[in-house]
Amino acid sequence: MNAPELRTDDRPVLGSDLHLELRGTRLRAGLVEALREAVRGGRLAAGTRLPSSRSLAADLGTARNTVADAYAELVAEGWLTARQGSGTRVARRADPGDRPPHRPLASLPAPAAPSHNLVTGAPDLASFPRADWLRAYRRALTAAPDEAFGYGDPRGRAELRAALAEYLARVRGVHARPERIVVCAGFAHGLTLLARALRERGVRDAAVESYGLELHAGILAGAGLGTPVLPTDGRGTDVGALGDLADCGAVLMTAAHQFPLGGALPPDRRAAVVDWARASGGVVLEDDYDGEFRYDGKSVGALQGLDPERVVYLGTASKSLAPGLRLAWMVLPEDLVDGVVARGSVHGAPSAPDQLAFAEFLGSGAYDRHVRAMRLRYRRRRDQLVAAVAAHAPATRVGGIAAGLHAVLTLPPGTEETTLRTAARHGLAVEGLSPYRRPTAPPPPAGLVVGYATPSDSAWPGALEALCRVLPA
Incomplete structure (x- = not known):
């Protein structure tokens, strides 16, 4: 026996899902209030596309006109927008009941992100x-x-x-x-x-x-x-x-x-x-x-x-x-x-x-193949780091370089904190050696832990130049 042919109203409705909690016995009024509260409370963010009136009506088990009328009322109030080809969306507007946030007369600017990153712990992510x-x-x-x-x-x-x-x-x-x-x-x-x-x-x-x-x-x-x-x-x-x-x-x-x-x-x-x-x-x-x-x-x-x-x-x-x-x-x-x-x-x-x-x-x-290629790339960077430090900061010794993705730069005594502060002023993110010491271990020499694998190929020359500028002469 052949399966019965689907009638038009039996076909699945395609569209986005939307969870709404309707209150009261009047469906249209409840729908308007539920949508308004979802927008006002931020659950429906500005620009969110709502289901079509047909799709939402099928989900709610109501007439399509009920949903279309609710949408139209909220569009008229400014909560929603409706454009041909773009559907019905949450409007980009503020809740009229919201008050503008208090702004102090003067505030400190947020710290700028560093321009150069030599923090260890990651490879060159651009080379994935x-x-x-x-x-x-x-x-x-x-x-x-x-x-x-x-x-x-x-x-x-x-x-x-x-x-x-x-x-x-x-x-x-x-x-x-x-x-x-x-x-x-x-x-x-x-x-x-x-x-x-x-x-x-x-x-x-x-x-x-x-x-x-x-x-x-x-x-x-x-x-x-x-x-x-x-x-x-x-x-x-x-x-x-x-x-x-x-x-x-x-x-x-x-x-x-x-x-x-x-x-x-x-x-x-x-x-x-x-x-x-x-x-x-x-x-x-x-x-x-x-x-x-x-x-x-x-x-x-x-x-x-x-x-x-x-x-x-x-x-x-x-x-x-x-x-x-x-x-x-x-x-x-x-x-x-x-x-x-x-x-x-x-x-x-x-x-x-x-x-x-x-x-x-x-x-x-x-x-x-990837590891071999990255090994050659990181070795070149390591060699460039050693040469640059020798040329610009002869008082700094580079160690721990036989392997890995970082080097330890031993600084003149007492210069770790001042070097880190200078690096921060120059937009260079780099770490000192001291934070890696266990609390009961003897104090380490002044030093930096330099992640030379971290920058991308295009960012590496600038990061190396910035490092040499901040090292004690």
């Missing part, structure tokens, strides 16, 4: 490979099974975990199996899951380095962990001090490229921290935030390769691609997988389409 990423996204969505759009595995998409296992083994020397990888929405998200799992397991303290991001120590503390500080010397973090911390069950380190000082942990100390973990039953949390960007000499592999059962590897695409992707990952020891996954959720992970796109981006070789 949009075309290659779009191609990867299209291929990934075309091939995606229907179940990819469900809630899925809290560890992340299997396709991405397999691609990451291959990439990390090849490039960073990480011993990774897909079932040991958990995809997370940024490094901070992963560290939060880890900290909670460690605390639940009975860990009391997680040591941190003398210099680092306060955010990361705060995440550990927020999970109930103490954060004793390890000393540092000319060879980097002194991991020998771990033996004196009786309650310490974990340590957070940037072993391949200490942040922000920039050195790599020497081989004997890499071995020593793994030996401590084996002997004490502790865990090393390895933050490999920019491991792909090494410019001088042999690449420094991940610490995790020394003992996958005692080191948690944490990586991210925030420096290689963009922080806005919210893509990061953990490679976990077997005995931590269940505890971390139990505290995670697919609701906190990156979207499945983004994960599939990244898996395609990795598998196609596009990620390798």
Whole structure:
């Protein structure tokens, strides 16, 4: 039997949705008042296009003329506008009952945005490979099974975990199996899951380095962990001090490229921290935030390769691609997988389409090509920074430059604050070294942390020139 043909009034009405609360028994008056209140209260902003009279009438179950008359009354009052081809919209007008805001006779102008940005923490966002990423996204969505759009595995998409296992083994020397990888929405998200799992397991303290991001120590503390500080010397973090911390069950380190000082942990100390973990039953949390960007000499592999059962590897695409992707990952020891996954959720992970796109981006070789191109670009910038500082500010020493996206400029003693104030006056955003010091660590030398990867190619020359102008001669 053939399906009955739809009559005209049975066809679906296409248009925008609009939530209105009508009061009273008179529909037209209630509609006028509800629309007026929605505009007056700001729920319907100026310029908002309203549903057609036919569409809204169908939603309300009333005659079209009732809605058309209500619209006409509000147009006459000035609340709405109606133009052929543009539909009915909220008028750009003030509520007659509103009073103009009080304005003081004199006020300070808002601070101007900096003209040049050398704050560390981000790559050159203008160089994001949009075309290659779009191609990867299209291929990934075309091939995606229907179940990819469900809630899925809290560890992340299997396709991405397999691609990451291959990439990390090849490039960073990480011993990774897909079932040991958990995809997370940024490094901070992963560290939060880890900290909670460690605390639940009975860990009391997680040591941190003398210099680092306060955010990361705060995440550990927020999970109930103490954060004793390890000393540092000319060879980097002194991991020998771990033996004196009786309650310490974990340590957070940037072993391949200490942040922000920039050195790599020497081989004997890499071995020593793994030996401590084996002997004490502790865990090393390895933050490999920019491991792909090494410019001088042999690449420094991940610490995790020394003992996958005692080191948690944490990586991210925030420096290689963009922080806005919210893509990061953990490679976990077997005995931590269940505890971390139990505290995670697919609701906190990156979207499945983004994960599939990244898996395609990795598998196609596009990620390798992008990283190689950016490595050459950032190395040129680093070399230009070193040359410019040597020429314009010979009293300033540039360090921490063998890898990464930033450099540390050591200034003459006592000049950090004055240099930062001068930079602000010249419209240059840059950070001092002091804010990265843990409260119990000895005071650092005067210095700046310069993110030379942050500006776009067109903005870089101006930012470098501005930096040289503010450095002490």
